Structures are given as C-alpha cells and as structure tokens.
Amino acid sequence: MSEGESTQAAEWDARYGERGDAMWSGRPNGRLVAEVEGLTPGRALDVGCGEGADAIWLASQGWMVTAIDISQVALDRARRAADAAGVAVDWRCGDALQTRFDAGSFDLVSLQYPALPKAAGDEAVGALLESVRTGGLLLAVYHDLDHDHREHMRARGVDPDDYVGVDDLLGLLHPSFTVERHATEPRVDPPPGTPHIADVILLARRR
Numbered sequence: 001m002s003e004g005e006s007t008q009a010a011e012w013d014a015r016y017g018e019r020g021d022a023m024w025s026g027r028p029n030g031r032l033v034a035e036v037e038g039l040t041p042g043r044a045l046d047v048g049c050g051e052g053a054d055a056i057w058l059a060s061q062g063w064m065v066t067a068i069d070i071s072q073v074a075l076d077r078a079r080r081a082a083d084a085a086g087v088a089v090d091w092r093c094g095d096a097l098q099t100r101f102d103a104g105s106f107d108l109v110s111l112q113y114p115a116l117p118k119a120a121g122d123e124a125v126g127a128l129l130e131s132v133r134t135g136g137l138l139l140a141v142y143h144d145l146d147h148d149h150r151e152h153m154r155a156r157g158v159d160p161d162d163y164v165g166v167d168d169l170l171g172l173l174h175p176s177f178t179v180e181r182h183a184t185e186p187r188v189d190p191p192p193g194t195p196h197i198a199d200v201i202l203l204a205r206r207r
C-alpha cells in the first residue's frame with residue numbers, strides 16, 4: 001500500500017470509528033434501488049461500498065457482487081451485515097483507483113457518493129470505467145453541493161474539487177459509452193435529517 005493510500009485508509013477508518021457502530025443508515029441508497037430494481041442481475045462492482053448496504057441489497061436481488069472500500073473498519077461492518085442477511089459478497093479492502101479490475105467484466109459499476117481523490121490520475125479513473133462490460137451500466141451518484149456546502153466542507157479541510165466529480169467521469173468516458181442521463185434530481189428516499197436532498201446522476205451504458 002502506498003503512503004497516500006494508507007493515509008486515506010487511516011482517515012476513513014478514523015471517521016468510521018468515531019461513529020460508534022454505524023455511520024450510515026444500513027439501508028441501500030434509494031437512487032440505486034430506483035435505477036437497478038427490475039434489471040436482469042449480472043456481475044456488479046460497488047465502488048466505495050462503505051458499510052455495505054448497497055452491495056447486500058444487490059446480492060439479495062441476485063447480483064454477483066464485488067464491493068471495494070478503502071476502510072477496513074467499514075468493511076468489517078459490511079461483512080457482519082452480509083452474514084446477518086445471509087448473502088455472499090466478494091469484499092475487497094483497498095483503493096478502488098489502484099486496484100485493477102478486468103476490463104469489460106461488470107454489468108453494473110455503481111459509485112454512490114464516491115470520494116475518490118483526483119490525485120490518483122485520469123488513467124486510474126479511466127481503468128475503473130473500463131471495467132463496465134459491453135451492454136453494461138455505469139451509475140454514478142453524487143450529492144448536489146451548493147456554494148455554501150462547498151465552503152462548509154473547505155472550512156473542515158475537505159475541498160470537493162480534490163475529488164473525482166461527475167464532470168471528470170464524463171470527460172473520461174470512452175466513446176463506447178452512451179450517456180443515458182446526466183441530471184440533478186431530488187434524492188430518492190433520503191435519510192431523515194440529511195442536508196443532501198438532491199443528487200447529481202450519471203447513467204451511462206456501454207455499447
């Protein structure tokens with residue numbers, strides 16, 4: 001593991017560790033459910049899977065799921081939740097931008113509120129996008145951050161511009177992708193009390 005990777009891992013482990021037993025709601029993201037429910041299951045990759053609720057939901061729908069997160073603390077929780085739910089997921093602890101997945105190997109690559117550092121470089125992001133199979137879907141969902149929210153994050157030492165955003169993904173999509181939707185829409189089934197009530201969505205299919 002590189003120094004940058006272990007720093008990131010330690011930061012996310014600390015964030016998860018501060019939140020007692022769970023940082024997230026334990027429910028799958030509403031947008032994922034809305035977009036994927038009813039699709040024929042295949043192989044899915046959940047990038048930055050956190051405590052695993054999306055991966056577990058996908059597995060319960062019949063998908064063969066690989067789920068990666070840089071935080072071991074989050075993945076330990078995800079594993080326990082999957083055991084309790086009685087589903088199997090291939091959990092990977094590591095940096096999604098340093099892990100090479102086979103090109104064209106997933107029917108669905110899902111990034112739900114990812115926090116992937118731009119410092120990893122375009123090639124690494126491009127390789128991740130290349131893991132979508134012909135006919136497969138890329139679904140990337142981001143919080144719609146207004147000016148105040150961005151400033152609030154900067155005041156906490158996190159600059160959203162340092163992270164791979166939806167425009168970066170759009171710029172790196174191979175011409176074999178067709179963008180089916182790039183839109184800002186109300187968040188589906190947001191957790192109670194969250195300030196994040198709108199999503200920026202990118203749905204692209206590989207032809």
Ligand SMILES: C[S@@+](CC[C@H](N)C(=O)[O-])C[C@H]1O[C@@H](n2cnc3c(N)ncnc32)[C@H](O)[C@@H]1O
Nearest residue numbers: 012024048049050069070071095096112113115
């Ligand atoms: C905002 S959370 C979203 C978690 C989950 N997708 C969800 O919607 O609940 C971002 C997640 O990305 C993970 N992460 C950050 N950098 C990563 C990287 N380089 N590779 C893999 N996971 C990463 C964090 O540990 C964290 O779990």
